[in-house]
Amino acid sequence: MSDLPLAVSHLTKRFGSFCAVQDVSFELRGGEILGFLGPNGAGKSTSLRLALGIMQPDEGQSRIYGAAPSLKNLHRVGFLPEERGLYKRMTARNVIAYFARLKGMKNSDALTRADELLERFNLSDFRKTRISRLSKGMAQKVQILSTLAHEPDILILDEPFSGLDPVNQSDLELLIREQHARGASILFSTHVMEHAERLCDRLVMMASGRKMFDGSMQEAFSLLAHKVRLATLPERDLAAEMRETAFEVAPLQVEEDDAQRVWWEVTLPSGATSQDVLTTVIQKGILIEGFDPDERRLRDVFVSLVSEAEQKYGAMRHG
Numbered sequence: 001m002s003d004l005p006l007a008v009s010h011l012t013k014r015f016g017s018f019c020a021v022q023d024v025s026f027e028l029r030g031g032e033i034l035g036f037l038g039p040n041g042a043g044k045s046t047s048l049r050l051a052l053g054i055m056q057p058d059e060g061q062s063r064i065y066g067a068a069p070s071l072k073n074l075h076r077v078g079f080l081p082e083e084r085g086l087y088k089r090m091t092a093r094n095v096i097a098y099f100a101r102l103k104g105m106k107n108s109d110a111l112t113r114a115d116e117l118l119e120r121f122n123l124s125d126f127r128k129t130r131i132s133r134l135s136k137g138m139a140q141k142v143q144i145l146s147t148l149a150h151e152p153d154i155l156i157l158d159e160p161f162s163g164l165d166p167v168n169q170s171d172l173e174l175l176i177r178e179q180h181a182r183g184a185s186i187l188f189s190t191h192v193m194e195h196a197e198r199l200c201d202r203l204v205m206m207a208s209g210r211k212m213f214d215g216s217m218q219e220a221f222s223l224l225a226h227k228v229r230l231a232t233l234p235e236r237d238l239a240a241e242m243r244e245t246a247f248e249v250a251p252l253q254v255e256e257d258d259a260q261r262v263w264w265e266v267t268l269p270s271g272a273t274s275q276d277v278l279t280t281v282i283q284k285g286i287l288i289e290g291f292d293p294d295e296r297r298l299r300d301v302f303v304s305l306v307s308e309a310e311q312k313y314g315a316m317r318h319g
């Protein structure tokens with residue numbers, strides 16, 4: 001039996017002539033946090049439903065610890081679906097305990113666990129409040145707690161951050177880290193790159209129904225040209241003076257700034273570091289008046305892959 005918590009291969013799903021998911025393969029490895037990224041309509045939720053056997057693929061297969069999804073192995077999974085919904089007339093405490101019991105916990109243990117989780121996430125005052133009386137964000141927190149109350153080995157969270165305020169988003173990040181620390185393998189989907197940047201070991205990026213990237217955060221960043229910004233005194237023409245080097249330099253701002261500096265953007269060849277740029281500039285006797293190291297963000301990788309997918313595959317998705 002495979003040790004891989006989740007492995008999907010060549011999943012394809014069509015709705016009529018529309019291809020929601022096309023030949024998608026990826027895996028969730030033991031003990032990792034995997035970010036599942038993609039714009040609206042990319043096929044993330046459909047892929048997760050296919051992965052868990054909630055929906056059947058037209059092609060391809062899914063394996064949870066080496067076996068097709070079944071009641072037996074789904075006990076090891078906590079799934080937060082995209083569509084939220086809890087029994088509105090039940091109290092927060094009972095709803096968490098109910099889901100934990102469904103996944104095999106004893107009633108008394110399930111209630112104790114519900115109390116612990118509600119306390120831990122500042123919802124103790126609401127333990128006897130019906131779901132219908134909770135705010136949307138609170139109800140979502142309760143739903144997330146219901147997903148993980150039975151301490152599953154695998155957590156699959158579809159857009160867990162959406163609809164939460166910044167404080168609750170931080171609480172959720174903490175919760176995900178705690179679940180990771182106890183050994184859970186976690187996959188969460190999001191459009192909010194910052195969460196993925198802070199939490200994930202690896203990323204899978206979807207766009208236009210296809211997998212566009214699968215790799216580490218570092219590998220994602222290496223897809224982008226690495227740039228730094230440098231300021232010089234206005235009399236220096238850094239672009240001209242660096243022409244014979246491996247660095248490509250372009251003026252960033254024609255006007256002098258308040259400190260009478262001009263800014264330049266330097267594109268680094270692969271493997272070069274910010275330090276290499278500084279060394280080269282200093283060796284040329286150019287005074288550096290300002291330095292702004294590259295802040296490559298996942299958002300940039302995302303935008304670039306999404307536009308590539310739309311150009312390549314956008315039209316092919318329909319029929």
Ligand SMILES: Nc1ncnc2c1ncn2[C@@H]1O[C@H](COP(=O)(O)OP(=O)(O)OP(=O)(O)O)[C@@H](O)[C@H]1O
Nearest residue numbers: 015019020038039040041042043044045046047082
């Ligand atoms: N049951 C369905 N019938 C028809 N089309 C569907 C169905 N489910 C999903 N789709 C379509 O498949 C595409 C992918 O949807 P999916 O919900 O998987 O995307 P997503 O990446 O999760 O998007 P979002 O981030 O907006 O939730 C969308 O264009 C959607 O309209």
